[in-house]
Amino acid sequence: MFARALIVLLIAINVGVAMWWLLRGEPPAPPAFAQPAGVPRLQLLSEAKPLAAAPAPTAPVPVVAAPAPVAPNQCFSLGPFATSTTLREASAKLRPQVVRLSARETTPANARGYTVLMPSLATRELAQAAAERIKAAGFDDYLLINEGADANGIALGRYGSQESAQRRQAALQAAGFAAEIRPIGDAGPAWLDIEARAGLDLAKLRTDAGAAQAQPLDCASLR
Structure with a gap:
């Protein structure tokens, strides 16, 4: 008898709960939250706008001045x-x-020939050094002038025609020697x-x- 009474009690409790759930109505809405003035609203991470990528720094282009002509x-x-x-x-x-x-x-009309020479240098030592350089360059027809107006100069050959003297002068100048041509006779x-x-x-x-x-x-x- 006791077990039967217990079953009847449990059925009655379940029926009562079901009736309360059906008849309870909608629960009242919670009061709206007002954001206080001056307080920023918290922002969800999903609401944040993506930041624009910062432009890559550019190196300054050097300005090169054009060389003066x-x-x-x-x-x-x-x-x-x-x-x-x-x-x-x-x-x-x-x-x-x-x-x-x-x-x-x-060129004088009565030239008897032409001589090729280097002008006088300041000292005897400079003239001797120049003569050694002429020899080292492969020119063997030379003579150091010891006296006169062309002392400390170097005679580099005497020629019967102006063309021959000019060829000798050109060869010496190409080797770096300041050779000159002088006509022999009344210049x-x-x-x-x-x-x-x-x-x-x-x-x-x-x-x-x-x-x-x-x-x-x-x-x-x-x-």
Whole structure:
């Protein structure tokens, strides 16, 4: 009897709970939450906007200045010089100031030949050193001048024609020696052919040389 009564009690409790669940109604809504003023709202990670990628740093491009154009050398002839003495004096004054210098004598009508030589050097020692360099370069026809107006110069050969003398001069100049040609006999007026840096004061150079004239010259004729 007791077991039957217990079963009836459990059935009654279940029926009562089921009736309460059906008849209870909707639960009241919770009060709305008001965000206090001045307090930022918490943001979920899923709500955050993706950050834009920062631009990669770029290295500054160096500015390279264009090299200034180099002005070409200027070439000209100074003269005329009436004597060999004035020619040598002018050559000695101008040689330290210019890039290249060579003496040119006008050919006399009665020339008996032509001599090739290097102008006088400042000391005997310099002349001897130049002679050794000429020998080492393979030129065996040379003579150190001991006295006279061309003392401490170097004679490099005597030729019967101007063409032969010019070939000898060209070979020596190609080897780096400042060879000059002089006619043998009564020489005509002489000139100095000069290559100088751009901007050199030509008027001052002409005054230093004691030359009456300055004539433009093609630099290619000096090479």
